[in-house]
Structures are given as C-alpha cells and as structure tokens.
Amino acid sequence: MSEAPALSTIGVYTSGGDAPGMNAAVRAVVRTARHIGLEVFAIYRGYAGMMDGGIEPMHRRSVSNIIQHGGTVLKTSRAPAFCTPEGRRKAYENLQAHGIEGLICIGGDGSFRGAVELYDEHKVPIVGVPGTIDNDLYGTDLTIGYDTAVNTALGAIDKIRDTGQSHDRMFIIEVMGRHAGFIGLASGIGGGAEEILIPETRTDCDAICRRIQERRDAGKTSLIMVVAEGDEAGGAIQMGKKIREATGMDFRVCILGHMQRGGSPTATDRMLASRLGYEAVRALAAGKANIMVGEINGEIVHTPLEETFTRKKPINEALVEMAAILAE
C-alpha cells in the first residue's frame, strides 16, 4: 500500500458457527495489519467479547502455528444480547476504550447482520470475511470452511457406503446446512448418493419412495440418501419415517452434525482464508467500510455487507440436474 492507512488501530473477531480456516484468516489479518503498521486487537468470543471486554493486543507471533488448526483461537459465540441497541452501545464503548477504529468480522450471515447494525448505529467501519461451512453468502464463490466441511462429510459417506454395501442397507445421512444445500449437493454428488434432498429444490416424498422401490426391484441392494438438515421435508429422521411408512423398508440414519465443523482446513480453505484476510485489511486501511471481501472466478470482489445475506446465493441448477441423472 502506498497511501497512509485510513486508520491506525483495528480489531478482529470470529463470530457465529466456527469454520475450518478461520485461524488462517485471523493469521492473515494480524500479519497484514502489522505489515502496514496498524495496531491490531483480538476480540475474543465474537460479539460477546466485544460487549464484555475480552479484548487483547495481537502481534505477528501471536498467530504462529495456527494456520493448520480447525476451530478458532479467538473463540466464537452466538450473542443474543448484541441484537439489542443497548448491547451494541456497550460494544461500541468498549471498542472506543481500546482505541479501535475499524473491524474485521470473520463469520456468516448472522455475524454480518450484527456488523451492519453496529455500522448503522455507531459508524464503525467494518469489513467482512466470509467464514461459514454453509457457503450461503452472496458475493463469493466459496466461504471459508465449506471445502473442508464437504470433504469431512464425504469421508463419512465413503465409510458408511462400506457398511451399507456389506449389509445391503439403505442409509439416510444428514448433513449441515440450516437454510442452504451447498454441503448436501456437493457431498451427495461426490459420495455418489442416489438421492439428494436440499432446501433449494422441492422434495417430493412420494416420488422418492417410488424411485427407491424401483431401484430395489431392479436389484439395487444398498442406497445412500443425503439430506440437508434444512430440507423442507424435515431432516433424516423425518424422511426415514416417511419412507418406512410408504415402503416398509429398513434403513439406518446417520446425522453427521458438528463433526462437519471441525478438523484441519484443506489447502483450498487455507488459501482462501489467507487471501481474504489479507484483502480485508487492505480494504479497511484504504477507507472501505460496510463491505465483504469475496472471491468470484478467482478475482477479489467487494460486496455491500447487507447484500451478502439479503440476496440469495443460487444453487447450481445444472448440478442438481446432473446429480439426478448420475444416480439413475
């Protein structure tokens, strides 16, 4: 950067559901900030720490040996008190007490909602870094943690397939994704699932039961169904009940749950986190505010923070169509 930074002290926090690669992003933020001469504070436990004062200075060496670890060394939380104007005022006063003039928020839609409110009420410049396994933020092809989560789900599906094949069993596997089917679609395609149920597509239970029966009749003895937790037909347990009622078939349910949030980040997530953390600090130092840095087709893109969660990131319809054909 050739011009003098627009501010001298910034804070960084991780918020909402942790995602593998958050540590790599924190490292990039701290190292880039120090490189251009900014003071940088860690805000622990997200908005909870911002309100309660969990704030400490960071240095280059504070972020040594963390790039390969899942979770977040800054810790994280969901902080309902921050949803109130009083909570946000408390947070603002705390930031002021530490001389923090700008923020880097690493998180997902809920975290960005909070960031926009803080900006609107107190004009604290904030740059968002997309960190969520759900990949459901508009303005970036991938969010940090998504690639690792998909690979974790895939590893589990491969293992389940072994036992499913051995027992001639049907497995219904539930993956995370409260409002989005990105993990479901990718792990379903990669895992060769016969059925993939995601919130973005209509789930026709009768048609699914019919197809299952037809496959059985045609001699297919084991079957994998991947269900996103947010599918409108309900999760894996609900779906299983419906299938049992309609077909009388035996099956096992496996809910992968929070294991999808853990583990060492993949190379893709470490690269993405490093690049976005770096670009976020550069944007903040250049006077940008209320935006998220993302990567689209390999290019860095700035999107107004509000659009990242008010605009819907579309699922790739062509992949949905392909998945159905490959499962025939």
Ligand code: F6P
């Ligand atoms: O947003 C990430 C996510 O892992 C979702 O996929 C999931 O529905 C949710 O967080 C679970 O949240 P919590 O850890 O608060 O139960």
